[in-house]
Structure formats: C-alpha cells, structure tokens
Amino acid sequence: xxxxxxxxxxxxxxxxxxxxxxxxxxxxxxxxxxxxxxxxxxxxxxxxxxxxxxxxxxxxxxxxxxxxxxxxxxxxxxxxxxxxxxxxxxxxxxxxxxxxxxxxxxxxxxxxxxxxxxxxxxxxxxxxxxxxxxxxxxxxxxxxxxxxxxxxxxxxxxxxxxxxxxxxxxxxxxxxxxxxxxxxxxxxxxxxxxxxxxxxxxxxxxxxxxxxxxxxxxxxxxxxxxxxxxxxxxxxxxxxxxxxxxxxxxxxxxxxxxxxxxxxxxxxxxxxxxxxxxxxxxxxxxxxxxxxxxxxxxxxxxxxxxxxxxxxxxxxxxxxxxxxxxx
Amino acid sequence: xxxxxxxxxxxxxxxxxxxxxxxxxxxxxxxxxxxxxxxxxxxxxxxxxxxxxxxxxxxxxxxxxxxxxxxxxxxxxxxxxxxxxxxxxxxxxxxxxxxxxxxxxxxxxxxxxxxxxxxxxxxxxxxxxxxxxxxxxxxxxxxxxxxxxxxxxxxxxxxxxxxxxxxxxxxxxxxxxxxxxxxxxxxxxxxxxxxxxxxxxxxxxxxxxxxxxxxxxxxxxxxxxxxxxxxxxxxxxxxxxxxxxxxxxxxxxxxxxxxxxxxxxxxxxxxxxxxxxxxxxxxxxxxxxxxxxxxxxxxxxxxxxxxxxxxxxxxxxxxxxxxxxxxxxxxxxxxxxxxxxxxxxxxxxxxxxxxxxxxxxxxxxxxxxxx
Numbered sequence: 001x002x003x004x005x006x007x008x009x010x011x012x013x014x015x016x017x018x019x020x021x022x023x024x025x026x027x028x029x030x031x032x033x034x035x036x037x038x039x040x041x042x043x044x045x046x047x048x049x050x051x052x053x054x055x056x057x058x059x060x061x062x063x064x065x066x067x068x069x070x071x072x073x074x075x076x077x078x079x080x081x082x083x084x085x086x087x088x089x090x091x092x093x094x095x096x097x098x099x100x101x102x103x104x105x106x107x108x109x110x111x112x113x114x115x116x117x118x119x120x121x122x123x124x125x126x127x128x129x130x131x132x133x134x135x136x137x138x139x140x141x142x143x144x145x146x147x148x149x150x151x152x153x154x155x156x157x158x159x160x161x162x163x164x165x166x167x168x169x170x171x172x173x174x175x176x177x178x179x180x181x182x183x184x185x186x187x188x189x190x191x192x193x194x195x196x197x198x199x200x201x202x203x204x205x206x207x208x209x210x211x212x213x214x215x216x217x218x219x220x221x222x223x224x225x226x227x228x229x230x231x232x233x234x235x236x237x238x239x240x241x242x243x244x245x246x247x248x249x250x251x252x253x254x255x256x257x258x259x260x261x262x263x264x265x266x267x268x269x270x271x272x273x274x275x276x277x278x279x280x281x282x283x284x285x286x287x288x289x290x291x292x293x294x295x296x297x298x299x300x301x302x303x304x305x306x307x308x309x310x311x312x313x314x315x316x317x318x319x320x321x322x323x324x325x326x327x
Numbered sequence: 328x329x330x331x332x333x334x335x336x337x338x339x340x341x342x343x344x345x346x347x348x349x350x351x352x353x354x355x356x357x358x359x360x361x362x363x364x365x366x367x368x369x370x371x372x373x374x375x376x377x378x379x380x381x382x383x384x385x386x387x388x389x390x391x392x393x394x395x396x397x398x399x400x401x402x403x404x405x406x407x408x409x410x411x412x413x414x415x416x417x418x419x420x421x422x423x424x425x426x427x428x429x430x431x432x433x434x435x436x437x438x439x440x441x442x443x444x445x446x447x448x449x450x451x452x453x454x455x456x457x458x459x460x461x462x463x464x465x466x467x468x469x470x471x472x473x474x475x476x477x478x479x480x481x482x483x484x485x486x487x488x489x490x491x492x493x494x495x496x497x498x499x500x501x502x503x504x505x506x507x508x509x510x511x512x513x514x515x516x517x518x519x520x521x522x523x524x525x526x527x528x529x530x531x532x533x534x535x536x537x538x539x540x541x542x543x544x545x546x547x548x549x550x551x552x553x554x555x556x557x558x559x560x561x562x563x564x565x566x567x568x569x570x571x572x573x574x575x576x577x578x579x580x581x582x583x584x585x586x587x588x589x590x591x592x593x594x595x596x597x598x599x600x601x602x603x604x605x606x607x608x609x610x611x612x613x614x615x616x617x618x619x620x621x622x623x624x625x626x627x628x629x630x631x632x633x634x635x636x637x638x639x640x641x642x643x644x645x646x647x648x649x650x651x652x653x654x655x656x657x658x659x660x661x662x663x664x665x666x667x668x669x670x671x672x673x674x675x676x677x678x679x680x681x682x683x684x685x686x687x688x689x690x691x692x693x694x695x696x697x698x
Contacts, residue, residue, distance in 0.1 A: 109478055116438070119435050119466065123440060124443070124445070127442070127448045131448070152435055156439070
C-alpha cells in the first residue's frame, strides 16, 4: 500500500469521527432539524471498503450513512448543510441526515428503511453487467445486522448470485439493531454464514482494523470486477453512541462492553500499526487531524450561513416533467 | 401519411380518425406485445424483468424439443411467453439479458430494477397480477417514487411497471384487485390505465420513454378486446383523458375497463333518449382535471364508474374535485358506482354483482337525469 493510500485511510476515518462528533454537537444545539444517527466507532468499515472504489462504483447506504458518504468522497460542507436543512445541502435540504446522496460520486443514497437500499446496489451492478462495464463499476450494499432480518436482503443475495452480479454485501454488525442485541434477533453467530445459502463466499473482517477490512474488501471487489460474482462480508464492529442522537445506550449495554470495544478503537489500532511499522509518524497524524478539525469548523460555518430553501422547493423535484398542478 | 394523433386524442371525439391511416384491428394483448417489441428495438437501454416473462429460463428449444444447454439452431425457450402472453416471442428475438426471467422475489426484483434505473438503464418490470404490488410496495413507495424528491432532484427513475388488475375471471380475492387509489396516492409515481388496443400502444410507449416511474394497470377483461391500432409509432401524453362519446345529459367517467362499461351503458341509454357523454381518464396520475370539469360544465350531472372499493377511491377523489372546483356546474348529486367495500368473491354470480355493471350505471343515470 503506498503512503498516500495509508494517509487517506487515516484522514477518512478521522474525518468521519470528527464529522459525527460535530454533527451530534450541532444536533444537541438544535441545528439539525430532525434525528441523527452517529456511526462513530464504525469508521474502519466504510473506509477500508471504499478505499478500493472510484466514482464509477456505486454504494447503497443506511440511516447511519454519514461514514459511507465521507468514505465515498462527499463534501462535508454540503453534508452538514443538508443536516441543517439548508438550500446548499447535498439534497437542497429536502432529504436530511438519513437521505444524503451524491450520484456524481456513485453514492445511491442513505436510506431510512432498514434493508431497502440493498437491492439498489444489486440493480446498479445489474446495470454494469448489462452495459458490460462490471470491471469499472461494482455495487456495494452497506447494511447493519438488523437488516439481515429483512426478506429483501435474502432476495437480493439470491438475485446477485444466480445472475453472478458484481455486488459486495457489507454487513456492519455493530451488535445492536436499535436496542435489540444481535444474539437475540439473529439465529446464527456469524452473519457471514448466511452466504453459504446463496453460493457466495462469506468472510468476516475485524471492523475495528482498517487494514484488515481493506484486505478482505479488496479480495471481494477484485472477484466482482473479474466477473466472479458477489461476496458477503461481515464486519464485526461497534457504534460508540446510541441508536440515534438522544438514545442512551447504557439502558441496554454494559460499561464493560463499551470499554472492550473502545480499547480497540480504529484510530488507535491504526496509529499503533503505522507508527510501529514506520509508515507514518505522530507528526503526520497530527497534521491531518489539524486540517480536518478546521474543515469541520468550516463545514458548520457554511451550514450556519447558508440560506433556507425557497418555499417553491416544497413542490419541485416530485416529477421530472410534470409540475403543473399543485393539489 | 401523417396524422396528428395528439389532436385526435384530445379532440372532441377522442378516438382517432382512421380514414387514410394505415393500421389494423388487433387485440389489446397483441398491441401490448407489439409495443414492447418496438420499444426494445428503439432503445437498447430498455430491458424487461419479471416472473416467467419467457419461462423455462436457461433452457433452449428447437421445433418443440427442449435442451438443457445451448446448441446450434436452438433458441432460448419461450415456455410461457409471459403472464397472459404479454412478452411472447420476445426472448427469442432479444435474448435472455433483455428479457430477464426472475425468481419469485417481487421486492428484490423491483428494488434491483430501481437501482438499474438510477444508474442509466430503462427497466420494465412485469409484476404479473396487480395484487402482487403489495409484496414490493416498500420499494415502490420508498425508493422508486421518493428518490428524486428526497435527493433534491439529483436523479430520475425511468422505470415502467405493469400488472393485471380486475375481477371477472374467477381469480378470487388475491388475484383480482383494482386498488388504483393506493398507487395514485403516491407522489412521484405516475399511474396509467389504457382502455383499448389504441390507448395501450400510445400509453405503454409513453410510459417507457418517460423519465419518471410509471405504473401501467391492465384490467384482465381488456386483454382480448379488439380495436384499431395505427401502424405508425406514436405516444399519448401521460395525464390526458379523452372523450369516447359526446353528449349533453349526463357525464359518465370511466377508467380502464369501466370506460368500456360506460361506453356500452351510453349506447343503451341512447335508445331511451338519454344522451350521455363518456370521459375515459386513461391516466389516473397525473389526473386530467380539465376534461372532467369541462364535461361536467356541459352536462351538469355526473356518474363516476370505478371498479375499486369505494372508500378513498378514484371515484371519491374525482367527486371531491368536482364538488370543490365544479360546484356551480352541478344540477344533481354526484353519483359513484364502485364495487362494494368487500374483497373480491370467487363465485361467479357474486363476482358479477361485485363489479360495476351496465345495469348499475344505468340505474345511477336514471336516478339523476331528471333531478
């Protein structure tokens, strides 16, 4: 891995961490117009996967989608403005935290129905195969452990398998679907085992170690680009915050559990590895952090100073070519 | 030969003037099949997905003999030709990548079609029976219809869906629905209901070429209906109704098969000196309010005929539009002829009582004609 890529892994994870912290702060200040879902703790997953993707590859995301957006290269200013509901937001303030999309970056949208974006990534892969561009354009479906209870995941995995589509199913198992533990809601221990029912490889990666995610995802994405079909990856991970901004996870998680995962924080693991391996030094890391800390201040300032949407925006974008009647 | 179809469509009598137009009599199902064929030939980004739209996927045939592998002189097997033969023969001319048989996975298949539509292709999904849309409803509502709006106009969803609706064929409660209003209720989705071979050609072509998601509902009772279809390529504008007949006493408003019921009722009523105007909506969303109000302003009396159950139906919506925007035109109460608020019964006698019939339309007209 070259030095630029290594430094990209760190800056992306740190950018996600700081974005989540900043947007939570702003949510509590009342600047977000609705609920927000932080992915802090899970940064290594989207980072390690998207490190292999270009703007021509497509990803589908979830209600906890800020990390996927950032890893796919979306602009944090426009993301913050979207959460503030402003006209300069990624979706003109009409989507909000749970629906950030950027089609120019291959981001099919955060999706607030659990599991609902999975077939979209399959469809993007179907487009690629149909157009003969699967080498350059794969579909990645991000979803949580909760989505494995949805029928549409199983339908999507079956379709991707029988049609040998270039899809990577990435389950971020953060061990809680809202407040419900995975041990209660999922009938098997390793979600990766679901792959065997659909004749595709099922692989587990350490979702706190970006190098491990990078390696496992790289293999799966290579397979997809070579026309060998889909893979299911399970990332064992943990969200530090509650399900949504105002949720207190102490109501359903123990302190030991939190501590156990936070001891394996992705930024810490990364720093240990790169410093020990002489790939980066503390000074390199601090420089990246400083730049991103000020990027967050700018993102908030941009969002604060941006105008609200014009009231005509209520009616626009419902149809492509029909906006005559307002019922 | 040039012919202005749009003018004929919106003109005082909606059916095309067929003098000097080359075309032929054909069944609704044949017009449907021919239009799909035209669109597949016209645009390489169009492909069709659905359960058994060919049937026997992955197998090949020659002179009725089936092979499990591709062999010289063998073509992809077209075992069913699709539900109601809508896609018959297409796989053999366009191949299995464009005529894509799917597993029975409505949500997954519709979701994949939406993903494909978001990324540069123009999928067409055959959902077989209209009732099955509920299995895929989340994808339809949350992804197909909302993506454009919630992503701030960044994207479009050029997706066409179709399925067969309606009672009258003994398919019973779970294969006979006409819940148009459940789809019309969804902003971002367009809903069209062609009522004859001519309109299915123009509306199906328009739906596939439209950049918004469109659901075409095909009443099973229309499938073998014959009518004139011009040879030329043409589209009908989505959101425009048409007059099937002019009249001065009462307006009858129909949609899909009930337009045919209205037309027949008007013919019968003419014999007793009652002169009805018949409006065929063709599109339910967008809805052509202008033609509804224009006709009611002339006749001052209206009967709306809708096979959907009555609560929150199209008939209810149209009544509300007339009450709101056409109140001064009315000389009599608005009459709705719906099915009763029940599931569709299996028994033939009960099923025929369930559907809006010519008899019930005539009763409704007689109730208000001398009001």
